[in-house]
Amino acid sequence: MSFPLLTATAALPAIGAVATAAVPAARRTTAKWLALVFSLATLVLAGIALARFEPGGDRYQLTESHAWIKDFGVRYELGVDGIGVALMALTALLIPFVILAGWHDADPSPSSQQSSSRGGPNETKPYRWRPTQGFFALILMVEAMVILSFEATDVFLFYILFEAMLIPMYFLIGGFGDRAHTGSDENAAAQRSYAAVKFLLYNLVGGLIMLAAVIGLYVVAGTFSLSEIAEARASGSLSMATSTERWLFLGFFFAFAVKAPLWPLHTWLPNAMGEATSPVAVLITAVVDKVGTFAMLRFCLQLFPEASKWATPVIVVLALISIVYGALLAVGQRDIKRLIAYASISHFGFIVLGIFAMTSQGQSGATLYMVNHGISTAALMLVAGFLITRRGSRLIADYGGVQKVAPILAGTFLIGGLATLSLPGLAPFVSEFLVLVGAFSAYPAAGIIATTGIVLAALYVLVLYQRTMTGPVKAEVQGMADLKVRELVVVLPLIALLLFLGVYPKPLTEIVNPAVQHTMSDVQKKDPQPEVEAAK
């Protein structure tokens, strides 16, 4: 038996989480370094997996399969296709940056340190509350679950991870809020726990509805293994009644649409991203939400091809609404982080549009979009986080003229912003272009409407930049420090990657394209016209 590379890639951050959590309360710095080392080691393993992956080979590679819960027909089955391996690599790539960016986010605040060392009248010892260790352990826990969910080829295994990752996310959102809040501490705590609960309930309800569909799938198919279901379908021993397939599809899709998030199930995202610290917001939108769109590609299309085609018109419309509505609301935001959240909703609309355009350009574009959006949002959000930490406010109106005092910060912010609006030459352009081409060839009208999203993106990004970075220097901004070494280490690699993938996306498309062809053949769709090598 060969080395279980995929299991190891997921197990390493899980071990790291336990190790980090076990670090004694006083050794905060040790915990941070430990978490960073584990996340880097995971990145190495993910890199090995990426290197060992052969784009032209089998559909699922590096597979592992073990019996797990026989009574439920559940196996521990792992395997990655091009889409899975790309997203796995993205996750492993982003986490070290998230950890570095959040280096000081979970340090005990001065006020709480005082109160715990002073010791109230009713307490004999200080709180044994160890936020720093918990923060980094939870991030690694999320990483482990997300990576494993990109690898799972068993529906049940995927479902378990899909649900279980909510719990650490929930604690990250609710337990570690952004210090830069408006209003009193108590008010902020209430808003934060509101955001956390909203996040959890939305996703839990989605997940439970999916549970009903998962059980339904078992009743119909008798197994959860993707390969066994595909085999049964090919041999004709599994045939779903049209209505059954549609119900099951809806059950799955609902959960993924909440996670993605698709209009009108998106309302938890701005709350969660606004209240969480910037690194956690990156974790939500760049990493965890990708599981939703990834699952649409892997599970909805593959398990229920007919129902997917049946639902396409409605989903395309919802995606278009997401694109335009998200962008419009982003234009109107006063809060930097909520603006980025609405921009993300718009971008997720593009991803869903690309997936359900059912053309190979659309789906390749959507997959690239997932990766590129991850990198570009991470860059923008993390720089925004550095900015917000300096000034202590999330409101756009509180800034002005930052580029004069902190030119590097402003410059990196601009590049992140330009990537978000898909400037040619930066990575997101390629994917957005592909999605639009794919959408045009299938639904010309949809393509046209989606294009307005790009125009609006230019508006909200540039206006944001203009209001915060240009103009006269505001008094509170005076003397703002520029990016420090740690922050540069976070931002520069991300920007380099954006540039590289913008100019030369071939390595990524080569990995992704064969996987997309498989998915296309699952839904038995041919492209409406001869394939153009648009990406080159």
Place this chain on the structure above:
Amino acid sequence: MSATAVHSLWTMAGGVTSAAPVEKFKAPVIEYTQLAPVLIVIGVAVVGVLVEAFVPRRARYYTQVFLTVVALAAAFAAVVGLAAGGYGTTKAHIAAMGAIAIDGPTLFLQGTILLTSMVAVFTFAERRLDPASHGKHVDSFAAQAASVPGSDSEKAAVKAGFTTTEVFPLVLFSVAGMLVFPAANDLLTLFVALEVFSLPLYLLCAVARRKRLMSQEAAVKYFLLGAFSSAFLLFGIALLYGYAGSVSYAAIANVVDGSVTQIDPALADTMGNDALLLIGGAMVLTGLLFKVGAVPFHMWTPDVYQGAPTPVTGFMAAATKVAAFGALLRLLYVVLPGLAWDWRPVMWAVAIITMLGGAIVAITQTDIKRLLAYSSIAHAGFILAGVIATTPDGISSVLFYLGAYSFVTVGAFAVVTLVRDAGGEATHLSKWAGLGRRSPLVAAVFAVFLLAFAGIPLTSGFSGKFAVFKAAADGGAGGLVVVGVISSAIAAFFYIRVIVLMFFSEPKADGPTVAVPSPLTMTTIAVGVAVTLVLGLAPQYFLDLASQAGVFVR
């Protein structure tokens, strides 16, 4: 109806009347070894009563705890021995002259009851949580249950450092009844077992050390409603006997599904009378659903759960539910399968209102014990969904769920006993605010239990829920699964709310302290957490066990 056509316990089915020569008395055949678990428990319970009478007061506590734990362990060993001897599978049969069925479900449930009782008894024996009164360590039970609350005699008893060590034999009697309840193979045994396990429970509810009036009120409510439900059960038994001419499960089942061979005149007269069967069946079901805590027979649950001493609540919530569901399963699967078309719609309705009712009402609760009570109602609904499946999978999934659920429950109530302020346990939810910052470990453990209740993956709650929902969907109750999923979502809300309160709220200045328990309660909690995680991560062995055990002997 002519006089000869009336069923009588004193006439033989073959038409032998009392006028015929009396046959020689035949000694009953009792398979003592196979009844060993019950006999051990009941025997030690009797010894426990004698201990109360003859052992000096200061030695009683240790003697009783020792005896109780040994009895439960020995009984569990006996169950394992019987299961290893094949009595759960190939040698399953009806023992004790048709009164007791020794089969897979019996042994599985007896094992579950004994293990949960064991860990629950550890919390009974806990003496470090309550502040020592007059230099003596005390447990959760009244100094002298018979003294009026607030009276001089109570003060004297407290001052003398009395403790109610009678709770240990009472628990054993109750456990003995519970062991027989799911094994009962005729209606009379069922009724006797019900009373044997209920009466000690009524008493146990009344003997809280703190909040005694509330505890006594709970006991009275429980007793009155329990007596009421017993009456239903008994009336139902009478009607079923009137219908089938027998109290034996197998005989009634034969009459119900029409496969009876010997029809004497009396039987011929009554077996066509569906009213007797339907009303009788419904009444027996009512009696059992009361014990299960299903809506609309759930009214007692919140008051009793809240008022009873918390260790008793944990024991009752876990073990009673196991025993009652065992009896319900046997009744529906052995006695009334021929009537499935009639009872299934009714049980559908009961399951739906139980799931939704429990989950919705729980949202408004402000007391942790009441919250857990309503949560237990919702869980009864989930289990009913598995019961309705009427497939072998249905049986095994219910068995598995009961095992998973009972350990979570005992563990959760054990944690409740730890959180205290000056007035004893601080059960009001507002006092739990910020617990996660004061005592991260206790809060984390409780969060694990809550997540298991909510059915989050990687906990036993999820495995159990998945098992019963899968069985229900397989058994053609897809609608129930949808309702179950919806009520799970509602239920998740209030479990999450407690977690929010513990971790995301600032601790209050006058908040409760978390007492450090003795190894006894620690064991209870540790076992609860371990079972929760093991059944969540690797449930296969236990699912195998449950599915091997999932066949009723008839």
